[in-house]
Amino acid sequence: MNIIRTNSPTQTQKHDLYLLQDTCRNHDSISLTFPMEEDCIYYLLYGEEVLLSAISAFFTENQDYECSAFTAPVHRRKGYFVRLLKELLKETGETDLIFPVDETCPDTLAAIKAIEASFWYQEHIMELPPSQLFKTSHSKDRRYSDKLSLTIATSPEETPVQCVFLLEGSTVGSCFLDFLDHGTYFYGFEIAEPLRNQGLGTACLSLFLDTYFAHPNAKRFKKLFLQVSGLNEPALALYKKAGFQITETLSYYVY
Template identity: 25%
Template sequence: MNTDLTIILKNKLDSQLQNDIDNLLRICCDFEPICVSFPFDEESCIYILGYKNNILICMIPLIYISEGLYECSAWTHPDFRRMGFFKMLWSFALKKLPDNSSVQFINDANSILGRFAAKKINALKIYTQHLMSLDLTTIPEYMPDYFFKVLPVSVVQTNKTVKTHKAEPLNTDEKSSHSDLTDTDNSNHYIIKSDKRERKLNLFQGTVVAEFNIINYKSKKDIYFYGFFINKKLRGKGFGYYIFNYILNFLKKSGHRMIYLQVEDSNVPAFRIYRKSGFYVIEAVEYYEFVLRKQNH
């Protein structure tokens, strides 16, 4: 078996290389569709490409994340798998990294072949990241007045003045007006936008019960939800589901349609809240870790 492989390393991709990559991605996707995308425009990426007879048959984009930490994925032409080409490309990639570097290998959770590749390089699975979605138009009206009445008094009382931006309705494309909220305000519950742009669910005189962030995603009516944080005094008491659904109802009334979020499988409480609230997993990506030691050179 001829295992000759020409390996090239590039920091930027010209039009010919992009065409070669597009062609290999199309062939691989036709054979096994995956949700992992190729980082064409990643500034801190080096592209390691393997050619055989002037045809691109395997590739590894290696992204610098931080000192000693890298991220990569891999594609191999279906006709040239299990022939040692990926291992050759991987060995070449490792020689470009400093000792004791950590490489996170990303794989579509539905890809058995990707899982096999991770095993071949002795990478250990560290977690699975789920992308979840929910159609906000399908959720029922949610007015949990009883819930707000049973919150601990120690949590919902404050003597501090909170400088905020009001956001009613919440709109990521518009700037909100300023307002000073104190413990003398009569508002029982409201959502505000702070100077740092995170949204805060406030109850009873401006006490922060939860925080979250949103950005437009795919379209103006679709949003990506992240940075969800619940007041520490309310954790482990079963309040998370009700707080989260109150926020969902607010986002629905603000005119948003689809909501997307990501959660790791290790975050069991959050995952359960999202599933109970009606979210579905639409993509799942596995993260494997390989630590480069000196003896691997």
């Protein structure tokens, strides 16, 4: 067995990481991936030039390390993940390690239980289903429907696209759109703090959806999806009210 530590995987190592990742994704029916970012730490465990297990970590703005780990299905429950984790801990010290986990995978849950990581919170991926995509009108709030407008703050060439909400000409909120191959990612939706809890979020989201799906190329946008924390109950309720449905849930564990 050979353990390699690197911040810059070679092309061969990247190929091995992708192969390991895709093998695990197909076996476990999950969507998690390795982050391929420049500031990532990687520990790779090889056996006879075959990548058996790998763990990656990157330092976040929350002053912790977010980690991803994969072990080839036929080589699980042999202690490989724990060996890599011990090597990583020598470098990260007392800093918290955060593991995003798809709880539909029993092997992952067993590994998390074995290291006695603590549950923190959940993140949900929500998607507007086909039955909701091309509604011509969403619920309106009469207090705002005639006073609210939406404008694009970025140039046509820029990505992501920033949408700004105006109430009688004054900025009251914004959101961002990132057009990806598999759909449009809606994120950063925010209402100015003094104006929250007054129905303005619902009105702005309604206006956005009407504007988005009225676009001539709307049918080419594919799905519209977003990510929301399970701790943010008002946002979760708002998106459900607008027709979004949870399609995937990640649980975050702290070690």
